[in-house]
Amino acid sequence: MGAFGHYLSAHFATLRLEFWGLLVGGLANGFIYAMVAIGYTLVYGVLRLINFAHSEIFMSGGFASYFVMKAIIGTSVPSGLASVGLVILGILVGGTASAGMALLLERVAYRPLRKRHAPKLAYLISAIGASYFLFNLAGKEFGRYNLSIPSPYINHTVFTIFGANVQMYYIVILIAGVIMFVTLDRIVAKTKLGRSIRAVAQDAETASLMGVNIDRTIALTFIIGGIFGGAGGFLFGLGSGVVYTMGFTPALKAFTAAVLGGIGNLRGAVIGGLILGVAESFSIAFVQAAFIDVVAFAILLLILLFRPTGILGERLGRSA
Amino acid sequence: MMLQVNDAVVRYGAITALHGITFEINQGEIVTLLGANGAGKSTTLRMLSGLHAPATGKIIFEGQDITNTKAHQFVALGIAHVPEGRRIFPQMTVEENLEMGAFTRSGSFSDDMDRMYETFPILKERRKQLGGNLSGGEQQMLAIGRALMGSPRLLLLDEPSMGLAPMIVETIFRIIGEIRDSGTTVLVVEQNAAQALRLADRGYVMENGRIVFSDKASNLLHDERVRAVYLGESVEGT
Numbered sequence: 001m002g003a004f005g006h007y008l009s010a011h012f013a014t015l016r017l018e019f020w021g022l023l024v025g026g027l028a029n030g031f032i033y034a035m036v037a038i039g040y041t042l043v044y045g046v047l048r049l050i051n052f053a054h055s056e057i058f059m060s061g062g063f064a065s066y067f068v069m070k071a072i073i074g075t076s077v078p079s080g081l082a083s084v085g086l087v088i089l090g091i092l093v094g095g096t097a098s099a100g101m102a103l104l105l106e107r108v109a110y111r112p113l114r115k116r117h118a119p120k121l122a123y124l125i126s127a128i129g130a131s132y133f134l135f136n137l138a139g140k141e142f143g144r145y146n147l148s149i150p151s152p153y154i155n156h157t158v159f160t161i162f163g164a165n166v167q168m169y170y171i172v173i174l175i176a177g178v179i180m181f182v183t184l185d186r187i188v189a190k191t192k193l194g195r196s197i198r199a200v201a202q203d204a205e206t207a208s209l210m211g212v213n214i215d216r217t218i219a220l221t222f223i224i225g226g227i228f229g230g231a232g233g234f235l236f237g238l239g240s241g242v243v244y245t246m247g248f249t250p251a252l253k254a255f256t257a258a259v260l261g262g263i264g265n266l267r268g269a270v271i272g273g274l275i276l277g278v279a280e281s282f283s284i285a286f287v288q289a290a291f292i293d294v295v296a297f298a299i300l301l302l303i304l305l306f307r308p309t310g311i312l313g314e315r316l317g318r319s320a
Numbered sequence: 321m322m323l324q325v326n327d328a329v330v331r332y333g334a335i336t337a338l339h340g341i342t343f344e345i346n347q348g349e350i351v352t353l354l355g356a357n358g359a360g361k362s363t364t365l366r367m368l369s370g371l372h373a374p375a376t377g378k379i380i381f382e383g384q385d386i387t388n389t390k391a392h393q394f395v396a397l398g399i400a401h402v403p404e405g406r407r408i409f410p411q412m413t414v415e416e417n418l419e420m421g422a423f424t425r426s427g428s429f430s431d432d433m434d435r436m437y438e439t440f441p442i443l444k445e446r447r448k449q450l451g452g453n454l455s456g457g458e459q460q461m462l463a464i465g466r467a468l469m470g471s472p473r474l475l476l477l478d479e480p481s482m483g484l485a486p487m488i489v490e491t492i493f494r495i496i497g498e499i500r501d502s503g504t505t506v507l508v509v510e511q512n513a514a515q516a517l518r519l520a521d522r523g524y525v526m527e528n529g530r531i532v533f534s535d536k537a538s539n540l541l542h543d544e545r546v547r548a549v550y551l552g553e554s555v556e557g558t
């Protein structure tokens with residue numbers, strides 16, 4: 001066995017040892033990516049454009065939930081039912097704040113361009129401008145250092161699977177993620193709201209002939225993307241704190257996840273997020289933690305080179 | 321009078337597609353709009369469903385000024401549009417496409433759904449298939465069925481026979497007649513002038529964004545100008 005063989009076998013040994021821990025952590029991160037990726041994919045589905053200000057939608061939810069959690073929890077240590085309630089509240093606050101921010105961006109940065117039939121490049125510039133404005137504003141108002149969200153629960157190990165510790169933080173994310181995505185999937189497949197989004201994604205003009213209000217539907221996709229992004233902002237902030245630049249890396253990774261799953265495809269965004277989260281997590285066994293971010297962008301480059309339509313392809317229109 | 325269009329002008333940016341057209345449609349009629357490619361027939365229908373508001377002029381529907389009504393409000397008014405090229409939602413099933421037609425309706429519409437499947441048995445067979453996988457004729461039936469699901473009083477049809485085999489065209493025209501007989505007024509744009517005129521009560525002939533003449537369909541069918549330009553050979557065999 002050569003030197004490289006030794007290198008690999010040593011690292012695979014680490015991987016085997018830590019497998020379950022890495023998997024759970026990777027899935028949890030993956031759900032956060034997926035929550036943010038939903039916003040990219042929904043907006044792309046109806047407008048065929050990438051909302052590059054989505055990182056700041058994510059940040060808004062992080063900050064809003066930080067302030068609410070700080071006001072309610074302060075230095076206390078909630079447990080039991082109070083913890084459950086606080087987590088739900090955090091998700092709702094983050095989701096509401098980000099939905100509001102998303103709606104505002106749609107009105108201010110996108111709708112005026114849409115009404116003037118502006119070229120795609122104009123949207124990109126508008127989004128980048130809005131994004132710079134917002135995160136610098138946050139930096140100015142809230143300081144340029146990382147703020148920890150007071151924890152709504154005691155982050156103890158809840159159980160161990162095959163020797164790996166599964167902490168409360170991961171359980172919170174996994175449960176929230178599953179509930180949120182199952183709900184979204186049902187809404188898009190079965191409700192009138194979901195049908196209007198799919199109709200606009202497939203053929204906006206014909207949707208309007210059916211009585212679908214296009215402007216309202218577009219606003220709704222921003223709101224749903226905002227709710228998910230804000231929930232992600234809160235859950236991410238619980239683990240990593242909130243800071244004015246917090247949106248940058250998670251949003252780029254979520255964008256990668258959306259492209260990986262097939263941009264415009266809702267289930268694809270979830271699958272892409274989970275794959276990316278787990279891939280990053282497992283790569284810890286092979287590269288130093290500082291290089292983890294490189295993994296996501298290597299994946300993005302590879303998909304763009306070899307399968308630009310992603311795993312599931314583009315199909316927001318479909319119910320399944 | 322059901323619909324009255326008064327001196328309507330429609331522009332696409334710098335291009336004027338309709339130079340002030342005036343016409344009307346009476347309750348219970350089938351009216352056909354004839355004209356060469358680019359004459360402005362589709363633009364006229366698009367104006368009548370709010371996709372392009374006229375720059376000047378007036379549209380009155382059942383006594384109500386609808387000149388600046390938005391596209392998504394038209395179904396509720398009672399006007400449904402079967403667009404050029406059918407525009408089926410390709411990734412929705414046949415059933416979902418029909419449901420889209422009833423989007424603005426509240427309450428149950430399963431009776432109408434059953435009636436559509438009775439009128440178009442093939443759609444019942446294909447219920448669970450994606451719209452994008454249907455044949456052209458099936459898509460046209462679906463497009464008509466979808467529009468009827470909104471229970472319109474005025475139905476706008478843009479070239480319903482385009483690209484279809486003669487037998488399917490027969491079926492489509494028979495169904496258009498049935499739709500009128502069941503009380504829905506029809507405005508139909510057709511390339512297939514002979515067949516359209518035999519079905520219609522009246523016709524308008526368009527040229528370069530203007531209505532150049534109009535008459536009872538039976539007269540147009542024998543009009544020299546129409547025969548020369550729009551009927552060509554197609555009238556011979558009849």
Ligand SMILES: Nc1ncnc2c1ncn2[C@@H]1O[C@H](COP(=O)(O)OP(=O)(O)OP(=O)(O)O)[C@@H](O)[C@H]1O
Binds near residue numbers: 359
């Ligand atoms: N979106 C558009 N932008 C610019 N010009 C347009 C647009 N749509 C139509 N036109 C122009 O308006 C005029 C009328 O077009 P319209 O589609 O109404 O014709 P039509 O009678 O339906 O023709 P066809 O038989 O080919 O369907 C044409 O000169 C066409 O080029």
Ligand SMILES: [Mg+2]
Binds near residue numbers: 361362363404478
């Ligand atoms: Mg046309």
